[in-house]
Amino acid sequence: MNRRDFLQGVTLSSIVALNYGCSIKPLVKDKNKKLAIVYATKYGATKDTSLWIAKGLQREVDFFDIEQDSFENIVNEYDYFIIGSGVWIDGVHKDLIAFLKENKEELENKIIASFIVCGTSKKDKAGEERISQYFSRFHSEMIKKPLVSDFFGGRIIIEQLSKKDRTILENFYKKVLKREFKSWDKTQPYKAESFGKTFSQVLKTS
Numbered sequence: 001m002n003r004r005d006f007l008q009g010v011t012l013s014s015i016v017a018l019n020y021g022c023s024i025k026p027l028v029k030d031k032n033k034k035l036a037i038v039y040a041t042k043y044g045a046t047k048d049t050s051l052w053i054a055k056g057l058q059r060e061v062d063f064f065d066i067e068q069d070s071f072e073n074i075v076n077e078y079d080y081f082i083i084g085s086g087v088w089i090d091g092v093h094k095d096l097i098a099f100l101k102e103n104k105e106e107l108e109n110k111i112i113a114s115f116i117v118c119g120t121s122k123k124d125k126a127g128e129e130r131i132s133q134y135f136s137r138f139h140s141e142m143i144k145k146p147l148v149s150d151f152f153g154g155r156i157i158i159e160q161l162s163k164k165d166r167t168i169l170e171n172f173y174k175k176v177l178k179r180e181f182k183s184w185d186k187t188q189p190y191k192a193e194s195f196g197k198t199f200s201q202v203l204k205t206s
Helices: 002-028 045-057 092-104 125-139 162-176 189-205
Strands: 035-040 062-065 080-088 111-118 147-152
Touching: 035 092, 045 062, 045 111, 045 189, 080 092, 080 125, 080 189, 092 125, 111 125, 111 189, 125 147, 147 189
Parallel strands: 035 062, 035 080, 080 111, 111 147
Antiparallel strands: none
């Protein structure tokens, strides 16, 4: 583990411990508490990130894809949720926003963490502002904003894109980003697993 990754882990641990304190103990003491990750993905990067986070959590976790799974009674069947969304040109996934809005009251005390997957980084002020805007929109339909949130890199593989999406992105890169449109992969399996692992360790020791 390099110094940067170590500091990221320490910072996350401190934030989780400070924000949650003793209130997280029931999640650990009662092994019957059910945890699910609800995610929205377009081409799979957010699904992969969900799996890496779950690997770090080292406990039983169920997964729900907002585009494929039935959400009837899901809110009542689980005690805690981690919510994640990929980011497309128009922002976080609209179906996930709708899910949060429709179940706002029921989810009030159940969402313990959130994450987004995108191509933006915090290397400059513009990137920081975009990520902040993504989270603001994501959290706008929650009564209580999760105390723990993080972002992870996404990916675009041109060969996997639909014709419509490829055309949209080609125009976006040419007119807005003003650079060549190429495949890229910024996914972060280690960071995602570390996020889950750190969160899990803080839960166990708090």
